[in-house]
Amino acid sequence: MEIPENVKKRLSLPFEEHFYAGHTACQGCGAALGLRYVLKAYGKKAIFAIPACCSTIIAGPWPYSAFGAPLFHTAFETTGAVISGIEAALKAKGYKVKGKDGIMVVGWAGDGGTADIGLQALSGFLERGHDALYIMYDNEAYMNTGIQRSSSTPYGAWTTNTPGGKKHFLERRHKKKVIDIVIAHKIPYAATASIAFPEDFMRKLRKAQEIPGPSFIQLFAPCPTGWRAPTDKTIELARLAVQTAYFPLFEYENGKYKINMPSPKKEPKPIEEFLKLQGRFKYMTKEDIEILQEWVLREWKELKKKAEVFG
Amino acid sequence: MPKKVVSGNYAAAYAAKHARVEVVAAYPITPQTSIIEKIAEFIANGEAEIQYVPVESEHSAMAACIGASATGARAFTATSAQGLALMHEMLHWASGARLPIVMVNVNRAMAPPWSVWDDQTDSLAQRDTGWMQFYAENNQEVYDGVLMAFKVAEHRKVNLPVMIIESAFILSHTYDIVDMPPQEEIDEFLPPREPLYTLTDFDNPIAVGALGTPADYYEFRYKIEKAMEEARRVIKEVGKEFGEKFRRDYSQMIELYKTDDAEFIFMGMGSLMGTVKEAVDLLRKEGYKVGAAKVRWFRPFPKEELYKLAKNVEGIAVLDRNFSFGQEGILFNEAKGVLYNTDAHPIMKNYIVGLGGRDFTVSDIKTIAKNMKEIIERGKLDREIEWYHLKR
Numbered sequence: 138m139e140i141p142e143n144v145k146k147r148l149s150l151p152f153e154e155h156f157y158a159g160h161t162a163c164q165g166c167g168a169a170l171g172l173r174y175v176l177k178a179y180g181k182k183a184i185f186a187i188p189a190c191c192s193t194i195i196a197g198p199w200p201y202s203a204f205g206a207p208l209f210h211t212a213f214e215t216t217g218a219v220i221s222g223i224e225a226a227l228k229a230k231g232y233k234v235k236g237k238d239g240i241m242v243v244g245w246a247g248d249g250g251t252a253d254i255g256l257q258a259l260s261g262f263l264e265r266g267h268d269a270l271y272i273m274y275d276n277e278a279y280m281n282t283g284i285q286r287s288s289s290t291p292y293g294a295w296t297t298n299t300p301g302g303k304k305h306f307l308e309r310r311h312k313k314k315v316i317d318i319v320i321a322h323k324i325p326y327a328a329t330a331s332i333a334f335p336e337d338f339m340r341k342l343r344k345a346q347e348i349p350g351p352s353f354i355q356l357f358a359p360c361p362t363g364w365r366a367p368t369d370k371t372i373e374l375a376r377l378a379v380q381t382a383y384f385p386l387f388e389y390e391n392g393k394y395k396i397n398m399p400s401p402k403k404e405p406k407p408i409e410e411f412l413k414l415q416g417r418f419k420y421m422t423k424e425d426i427e428i429l430q431e432w433v434l435r436e437w438k439e440l441k442k443k444a445e446v447f448g
Numbered sequence: 449m450p451k452k453v454v455s456g457n458y459a460a461a462y463a464a465k466h467a468r469v470e471v472v473a474a475y476p477i478t479p480q481t482s483i484i485e486k487i488a489e490f491i492a493n494g495e496a497e498i499q500y501v502p503v504e505s506e507h508s509a510m511a512a513c514i515g516a517s518a519t520g521a522r523a524f525t526a527t528s529a530q531g532l533a534l535m536h537e538m539l540h541w542a543s544g545a546r547l548p549i550v551m552v553n554v555n556r557a558m559a560p561p562w563s564v565w566d567d568q569t570d571s572l573a574q575r576d577t578g579w580m581q582f583y584a585e586n587n588q589e590v591y592d593g594v595l596m597a598f599k600v601a602e603h604r605k606v607n608l609p610v611m612i613i614e615s616a617f618i619l620s621h622t623y624d625i626v627d628m629p630p631q632e633e634i635d636e637f638l639p640p641r642e643p644l645y646t647l648t649d650f651d652n653p654i655a656v657g658a659l660g661t662p663a664d665y666y667e668f669r670y671k672i673e674k675a676m677e678e679a680r681r682v683i684k685e686v687g688k689e690f691g692e693k694f695r696r697d698y699s700q701m702i703e704l705y706k707t708d709d710a711e712f713i714f715m716g717m718g719s720l721m722g723t724v725k726e727a728v729d730l731l732r733k734e735g736y737k738v739g740a741a742k743v744r745w746f747r748p749f750p751k752e753e754l755y756k757l758a759k760n761v762e763g764i765a766v767l768d769r770n771f772s773f774g775q776e777g778i779l780f781n782e783a784k785g786v787l788y789n790t791d792a793h794p795i796m797k798n799y800i801v802g803l804g805g806r807d808f809t810v811s812d813i814k815t816i817a818k819n820m821k822e823i824i825e826r827g828k829l830d831r832e833i834e835w836y837h838l839k840r
Contacts (some may be wrong), residue, residue, distance in 0.1 A: 186515065199664055202655035207647040209518050209545075210657035211511065212537055216506035222473055222515025222523070225499035225648065229470035229521050232648065240648075258511065261504035276548045 147334050151177045155205030162195040165368030167358030167375060168247075168274045169195055170332045175243065175272065178342040181206050184227075186220050188214040188255065190247035191281040192274075196257040205262050216244040217262030220269040228268075235268040241346055244268035249279045252315045263322040273315060275384075277359035284363040288313040291383075291427045293412075293421040295365070301420025311432050318379040319353045320389050326352040328397075330386040331360075333375035337386060337397055343424045348390070353402035357384045365416025377411040382437040386445065387412075394444040408433050427431045451627050456619030458551045459587040459626045460526060460612070461486035463594030466634045467550075470521040473501035473512035475531060476499045479620045480482050480554045480565050483526040506531035510538035510549075517547035518656055520600065520646035524550070528616070529556035529570040538576065542609045543672060545657055548601030548641070549609040550594060551579075553679045555718065555769075556616040557804040565805020566616040568718060568770035572746070572778045575786025578672050580679055581715035581746040585703075586623040589744075592696055595638060599686045600639050605678040615719035616805065629694050637693055676748045683745060701801040702752035702757065705744040706732065710739030710795075712763035712820050717743045717779060720769060720801070726812035736817055743779060747828055751786050758783075758792035763824045765816055769802040795823055798833045806837050 144153045155176035161167035168191055176183070185208045187193060190291040191427055193210055197203045211219045222243045224234055233239040246260075259271060278296050280287040281360045286296040291312045299308040319327050326348045330338040338356065345352035359374040361367060366374060378384040379398065382405035384399040406428045412418040423430070454462065460483045464472065474484040479495030484606050490496040499516075503509045513523040527535065532553050544548050557567035571581060572818040582597065586589040590612060593703050597610035614620055629637075660668055682701050707713055714724045721742040731738050733803050740765075741757055743750065758764065769778025775781060780798035787793060799816055816836070823829055 172595055175504065184519070184647045194659060196655060196658060198659040198661055199655075200658075202653070202658065204655060207650065207653040207656040208658075209515065210655070211514070212541055215508065215511035215514075216539065218473075218503060218514035220510035221501055221503070221508075222512030222517075223519045225471045225473070225501050225512065225517035226521035226523070227648070229497075229499040229516075230519070230648070254495060257504060258508050261508055264504075265501065276488065279469035 144218065146169050150174070150339055151218050153177065153180065155180055157205065159197065159201070160175070160195050160203035161197060162191070163225045163362045164348045165361040165371045166195070167332045167360060167371050168192060168248040168276060171274050171356050171358050172245070174335050174338055175245070175342060176205060178339055179206070179241045179243065179346070183243050184223055185209065186211055186216055186223065187243050188216045188246050188250045189281070190250050192245055196279060205267065207291040213250055215258055216246040216255050217258030217260070217271065218251060220244040221262050221265060221267045224267045224269045235346060235349060237347070239346070241319065244269065244271040246271070246273055247280070248273060248275045248294060252289045252313050253287050259324065259432070263319060263324050263353065266350050267350055270354065272354045272356055274356045276358050276363060278363050280360045280363040287316065293425045295420055297416040299401050307420055316355050323392070325350040326390050329355045329357070329384065329423065331357040331375045331384065331386060333379065334386065334399065366414055370414050370416065374414055377406065377414070379410050380413070381406045383408060383411055383433050385437060385440055387440060388413070392447060394440070394447050398445045405434070405437060413422065413433055414436060451625050451632065453624050454587060454626050455482065456584070456590045457482040457554070457621065458612070460593040460594055461490070462566070462709060463629060465490050466628065466815045467595055467598050467638055468635070469498060469524040471499045471501065471513065471516035471523045472525060473503050473509045473523070474525045475503050475506045475509045477506070477528045477531040479490070479524045479616045480528040480531070480552070482620070484787045489693050493728050495753050499672060506534045507538060508534040508536065510542065510615070513543065513549045514538060514547055518545060518647050518779050520641070520643050522641045523549045524551070525554040526554070527746050528554040529558055532570050532574060533558065536577070539574055539577035539645045546607040547609060547686060548598070548607055550601055550612065551607060551609065552590070552594065552612045552614065552805065554614055554620045556572055562563065563804045564616060566618055566719070566769065566802065567662055567804050571613050572609060574780070575612070575747065578608060580608060580748065581710045582612050582744060583719050583746060584608065584619065585612045585623065585719055585742060587619055587626050588696070590619060591626050591628065592690065592747065594693070595634060596690055596698060599638050600679060600682050602638065603682045604644060606682055607644070607674050608672070608675050608679065610780050611716065618719045620635050627705045631701055633693065634758060636688065641754065646665040646677060647799050680748050680754045698744070701745040702753040703744055704757065705740040705742065707739035707741060707761070709737060709738040710761055712824055713739045713741050713757070713761050713766065714765050714767055714813065715743065715766035715767070715779065716743040717746060718769065723810060724767070724813055729733055730810060731814060731817050736821065738817060746779070749782055749786065749835060754783060754786050755790050758787050758794050761794050763771065763795040763797070763820050765820050766796060766798050768798060771800055797823060799836045801836050812836065
């Protein structure tokens with residue numbers, strides 16, 4: 138269907154699609170939406186590196202590719218290193234990297250590939266200061282392998298290797314704050330984003346392009362399959378994660394924190410609203426929920442304090 | 449021609465510079481360090497324009513080289529032993545993605561116990577990764593090997609990575625005269641890389657390494673083997689061209705030394721073959737009809753050359769500075785395998801020598817010669833594998 142030019146102008150996101158139909162994501166996949174936005178933001182002039190993760194499959198088997206931009210599939214733990222090498226080669230060849238009209242080098246890795254096995258290569262990439270963007274799409278477990286816990290899995294979640302059962306064995310560790318580890322590298326730009334807030338995400342992708350040096354975005358991307366949630370609740374879950382302050386939106390830019398909550402004056406909704414839509418939390422007791430709620434509010438308070446002191 | 453007195457490691461660094469490598473990603477490990485230190489010095493002095501990525505591990509060194517090579521750059525790295533073992537996963541990735549990366553590996557014994565000394569098991573344990581392997585006898589061969597490696601690796605019918613291998617300390621830290629041709633002659637021999645595909649073609653974007661289902665994976669493997677077969681021809685061509693241009697011929701994958709009339713020969717790889725040649729000269733003076741066969745290229749394996757050689761000798765003493773536990777020396781194992789389906793069946797004995805840098809000298813080779821002569825006269829092996837230096 139032809140979209141009239143005056144309608145296109147009013148769209149809040151670029152009209153062009155570079156992430157094509159025919160990709161093999163599950164119904165309701167948050168990561169696939171994320172990819173769509175990233176490719177909308179950078180168009181064809183981006184080089185992607187994707188390690189072992191859902192997106193390996195989503196992009197399509199040989200000889201297909203759902204990407205309108207070049208894509209290098211790489212080993213699980215290597216995203217940070219591979220994008221470093223791509224960036225170095227582009228510079229050696231005299232290409233403009235990052236900035237307006239520059240080539241965007243994008244590492245796109247899951248939470249397991251980032252928070253766990255890829256943490257070392259990520260740290261190396263950040264510390265060395267390469268002009269590239271690393272996006273961790275966070276679906277809170279090893280979804281491609283079949284829903285095993287990662288260090289980004291939240292307290293109380295069922296996964297196949299932290300199953301709920303008669304002995305009540307669940308994930309007992311809180312979600313690792315990867316973004317804080319990233320910020321500890323004092324890189325120029327780091328942010329959290331959510332597929333429920335595409336305009337905010339798009340703005341952050343643009344900033345990641347403009348600001349020289351390494352950038353990092355942690356993108357909250359619900360996985361209905363792994364979260365045991367209805368496939369039409371993806372956006373709602375992502376929105377609730379923000380509204381409950383379970384996954385607050387913020388930016389860290391040249392040492393300054395800025396919170397980007399959609400309704401800054403509202404108090405966070407109770408965490409239970411986020412939990413109750415998902416089967417993965419069904420084994421949690423009232424006490425478990427209290428423990429998680431307390432953690433969420435404590436972390437939220439810490440973030441607000443940081444924004445207040447280093448705003 | 450300009451000559452420099454340099455260590456094996458500096459020879460490698462000069463060769464990388466003269467090959468005009470564009471990206472170097474490396475991590476330090478003894479005894480490889482002075483290669484990357486020298487390259488860093490070239491960059492610091494403005495003598496070379498190289499994007500240098502000081503990575504946080506060897507695994508990332510190879511991963512960064514892979515990213516750089518896929519983007520079209522000429523990529524180089526160097527490592528040793530534990531570092532090479534850590535890279536293992538990415539060695540498969542480099543060959544599977546058909547990337548002509550060149551790496552110098554300084555042969556060093558695997559721990560534990562900790563050792564920094566010469567031993568070939570580190571590189572030979574990477575036998576099945578799809579990398580070509582060239583074993584250098586001396587510093588000149590380290591230098592020449594790196595220059596030839598890029599030309600072979602980047603050949604359009606090959607597109608596979610090459611490992612140039614030198615001995616810990618015996619070459620890496622020992623100074624020798626190395627002849628380095630003028631840069632313009634090297635540029636003529638090795639023009640800039642012209643990759644078939646790169647990640648920078650934004651109008652025709654490629655996806656490298658996507659899922660290969662059982663319906664396709666098999667053919668991907670076959671194509672790597674076809675490339676290895678092509679590499680045998682390309683190696684000889686490039687070796688011949690190198691000889692015509694720079695007067696050092698590398699057209700033979702196995703270098704033969706006084707083998708024409710030899711009753712038996714010593715076969716091995718790397719720096720120990722220099723000692724063997726010395727011993728051959730002395731043994732010939734004592735009346736032994738011996739020769740030496742230095743296997744330069746272990747991958748692709750020089751099957752035909754070995755067959756021709758084996759057909760004309762009564763015995764082969766295979767000297768392995770390496771071991772495959774539960775079996776035998778790795779070169780011995782390979783050589784026996786090549787000859788099984790042929791009519792060349794000399795008596796073959798495996799001598800395990802020099803592991804972890806144990807000294808292996810001319811007098812040891814003389815002792816082995818005596819043993820081999822007895823075996824040939826008797827027409828029967830005393831034992832198939834001998835741990836030559838073992839303390840009793």
